[in-house]
Ligand code: SF4
């Protein structure tokens with residue numbers, strides 16, 4: 104089984120997002136692995152452990168610090184790491200999807216995993232676009248994947264707590280919402296060992312596309328309303344809530 | 355695991371003759387092997403075979419340790435019991451018991467056989483982590499935060515010195531100062547980010563300034579000591595942080611490293627020498643106690659409180675400092691210092707050591723109450739209205755604990771805050 108995981112290195116939103124010009128001030132922000140990609144790496148390794156094969160992790164190196172992320176993925180059980188030397192923190196998801204698809208094409212994957220979305224996406228389209236470029240079916244919002252022979256059984260989540268089970272024939276692209284188990288912990292001693300021994304394959308970005316969107320202005324959201332803290336005993340608080348709901352015509 | 359040995363034969367004999375002498379008596383059960391031989395030593399050996407965990411096999415079941423183990427007070431624990439569980443089939447590498455020890459070292463103090471949980475626990479935990487065995491999710495998060503952000507709270511590195519803006523005194527950053535200083539003050543992660551830690555850090559800055567101490571901090575270059583992560587089994591993470599910290603400390607000229615926290619003291623003083631760092635390190639209580647004569651005239655405002663002091667395990671038992679914190683508290687006018695039953699060498703652990711700081715929800719499932727709650731109740735029973743602490747882990751732990759045990763009337767304050775109050779009259 105040839106398993107590929109497409110990952111994204113994105114600005115951390117643990118911090119206030121600094122703005123410079125009409126984009127994020129990429130120089131003064133930390134980059135982290137997209138949290139949905141952590142799930143998709145886990146799902147890929149789980150599939151490999153179940154049916155055998157190799158896991159290749161591919162990402163665009165937008166700020167030159169992707170190695171750390173790739174080492175972590177290798178320590179968690181990936182077998183190969185590829186970085187696309189995109190070197191442009193402003194590369195949007197359309198551009199990254201093209202570069203990723205071009206790099207993945209040569210790997211002839213049976214199944215491609217991508218995080219279902221990322222906090223810097225406009226549209227959560229990396230997975231679907233890779234699928235389109237590779238001419239494969241796509242299924243997103245997935246919370247578990249089981250593979251047998253040329254078919255995968257996936258659980259897809261819908262709004263309102265609904266879910267459905269699909270049977271999809273391979274090859275395909277999966278947008279992972281959550282892995283079937285919480286991502287495993289990679290001990291740092293293992294990550295460091297990997298960092299010393301691993302080779303990361305470098306690939307030049309190929310193919311230019313754009314989302315067609317241009318930024319006019321970027322600014323942190325303006326704080327307008329504010330939350331009201333209701334104090335007192337639980338009875339008093341409950342009475343106030345009921346009163347408020349009534350006054351707004353909600354009860 | 356199936357017992358390896360046959361069940362022992364009847365062990366009491368009516369008549370026993372040894373070397374021709376009739377020694378019959380009610381005590382003659384001692385002449386046969388104990389039923390202990392029914393059990394296999396395999397799971398004990400599995401632990402004792404790990405480097406640094408050898409002393410696990412030393413235990414001869416005297417049970418002195420159980421009497422002083424803080425976890426046994428709220429549960430069923432202690433080295434003796436772990437040994438016995440291993441004997442009867444528990445694999446410590448996959449048991450929840452692996453994560454309950456706080457490495458408080460009280461058992462080591464009394465153990466005649468030097469069974470050393472402070473070494474055993476990190477070794478077995480490391481093994482469990484490397485083998486991909488169960489690791490409490492909260493702890494895993496703290497490890498990941500430390501690796502990614504340089505602190506277990508997961509706060510951005512860039513904001514590490516944001517607190518200095520509101521300290522009320524200028525706090526020099528050693529990099530900007532560009533000259534040697536007497537004191538490099540290692541602030542620590544909780545004092546840098548946690549709101550109540552920031553209160554203590556700000557107090558420290560004001561006290562150092564009032565005493566005219568020539569100090570500076572590392573600012574954005576400071577990262578977590580990761581000693582508790584080491585004790586929780588993440589040695590690789592500890593080593594990564596250690597390499598960074600030693601390099602950073604050695605970039606600058608300073609005479610003494612003063613730390614806010616006992617865990618940092620333990621790391622820098624007792625563990626870093628193994629990694630080639632041997633420079634003077636001192637906890638703030640020890641450091642300030644040297645300045646008592648200059649400090650006393652500054653403590654102008656009485657703090658009329660009945661105070662009891664909690665000995666942090668890593669300041670007291672691990673590093674032998676019991677007096678300096680008490681001297682500082684006694685120097686504050688108006689303070690009446692009362693002791694809890696378990697104090698100094700027998701101080702009761704707050705539950706935060708050895709990674710316990712990040713396993714509260716997990717521990718709660720295996721104990722009747724939190725160690726911090728037990729301790730808060732003990733503090734309240736002395737009639738004190740302030741529980742004084744000297745470790746940045748403790749303020750938040752005990753503030754939660756006094757609330758959850760209905761002892762809100764007991765305030766929790768770092769010694770730094772109490773000194774600062776007396777200095778400024780709040
Ligand atoms: S005090 Fe030491 S020898 Fe005695 S039971 Fe405890 S661990 Fe074993």
Ligand code: SF4
Pocket residue numbers: 419422423424425426431432433454455456457458459460461462471472
């Ligand atoms: S180190 Fe402390 S918590 Fe751990 S077993 Fe010994 S007494 Fe109990």
